[in-house]
Amino acid sequence: MTTATTTEAALAVRATGVHRSFDGREVLSGIDLTLHQGEFLALLGRSGSGKSTLLRAMAGLDPDFTGELLVPERRSVVFQDHRLQPWKRVLDNVVLGLPRAGAKEAGLNALAEVGLTERARDWPITLSGGEAQRAALARALVRDPALLLLDEPFGALDALTRLKMHALLRELCRKHRPAVLLVTHDVDEAIALADRVIVLTDGRLGPSHEVGVGELRGVLLKELGVVEAG
Numbered sequence: 058m059t060t061a062t063t064t065e066a067a068l069a070v071r072a073t074g075v076h077r078s079f080d081g082r083e084v085l086s087g088i089d090l091t092l093h094q095g096e097f098l099a100l101l102g103r104s105g106s107g108k109s110t111l112l113r114a115m116a117g118l119d120p121d122f123t124g125e126l127l128v129p130e131r132r133s134v135v136f137q138d139h140r141l142q143p144w145k146r147v148l149d150n151v152v153l154g155l156p157r158a159g160a161k162e163a164g165l166n167a168l169a170e171v172g173l174t175e176r177a178r179d180w181p182i183t184l185s186g187g188e189a190q191r192a193a194l195a196r197a198l199v200r201d202p203a204l205l206l207l208d209e210p211f212g213a214l215d216a217l218t219r220l221k222m223h224a225l226l227r228e229l230c231r232k233h234r235p236a237v238l239l240v241t242h243d244v245d246e247a248i249a250l251a252d253r254v255i256v257l258t259d260g261r262l263g264p265s266h267e268v269g270v271g272e273l274r275g276v277l278l279k280e281l282g283v284v285e286a287g
C-alpha cells in the first residue's frame with residue numbers, strides 16, 4: 058500500500074486499519090489514528106512495539122503495509138542519528154534537494170531558527186551531537202512540513218542538551234504549527250512536549266491521553282508495563 062496524501066482541511070494524518078508484517082509476524086495489527094494540523098502527538102512504546110514501523114509507513118519509506126494511510130505531501134523526518142552527509146557543509150545539507158532559487162536564504166533562515174547561523178559553512182563532523190540534531194531539525198523545517206515525524210530525535214543526547222532541544226522544539230512548533238508525531242521511549246519527554254500521548258503495545262494503540270489531565274505519568278507507566286497495574 059502506498060502512502061496517499063491528505064486533502065481535508067486541518068486533517069494531517071488519517072490511518073485506517075494499518076497492518077504490517079515481517080516474515081509472517083504481525084508488527085502493526087490494525088492501526089486507526091487521526092492527527093490534525095498543529096497537533097503534537099507522542100507515541101510511546103517499549104522496544105520492538107512497532108513505533109518506528111508506523112513512523113516509516115507515514116514517512117512513505119515503507120510501501121509494504123496494508124490498510125489506508127493518508128498523510129500530507131509536505132512531511133519531514135528527523136531520526137535519532139542526524140543523517141547529515143559528511144562531505145557537504147552544514148548549509149548544503151540543510152538545503153539538499155531544494156530548488157536552487159531561494160534555497161540559500163531559506164537554509165540560512167532555518168539555521169538561524171535553530172541557533173546555528175555561525176556553523177553554516179562548517180563540516181558536519183565539527184558539530185556536537187546537539188548541534189547536529191539542530192541541523193537535522195533545520196533541514197526538516199526548511200521544507201515547511203505540514204507533518205513532522207520525529208523518531209527518537211533526542212535519544213542519543215545528554216540530559217541537559219535534551220532539555221534545551223525540548224525548549225527549542227516547543228518554540229519551533231508554536232511558530233510553524235506542523236502536525237507532529239514524536240516516537241519516544243521516554244514518558245517524561247512525551248508529557249513535556251505533546252498535546253496527546255498514545256502507547257503502542259504489541260502493534261495495537263492504547264487509549265489517547267490528553268496531556269495535563271490527571272495522573273498521566275502513572276497511567277502511562279502502567280500501560281507500558283513499567284509499574285504494576287492495580
Ligand SMILES: Nc1ncnc2c1ncn2[C@@H]1O[C@H](COP(=O)(O)OP(=O)(O)OP(=O)(O)O)[C@@H](O)[C@H]1O
Nearest residue numbers: 079080084102103104105106107108109110111242
Ligand atoms: N525490515 C524489517 N525486517 C524484519 N523485521 C523488522 C523490520 N523492521 C522492523 N522489524 C521488526 O518489527 C518489530 C518492530 O520494530 P520497530 O523498529 O518498529 O520497533 P520500535 O517500537 O520502534 O522499537 P525501538 O523502540 O527499539 O526502536 C521488531 O520486532 C523488529 O525486529
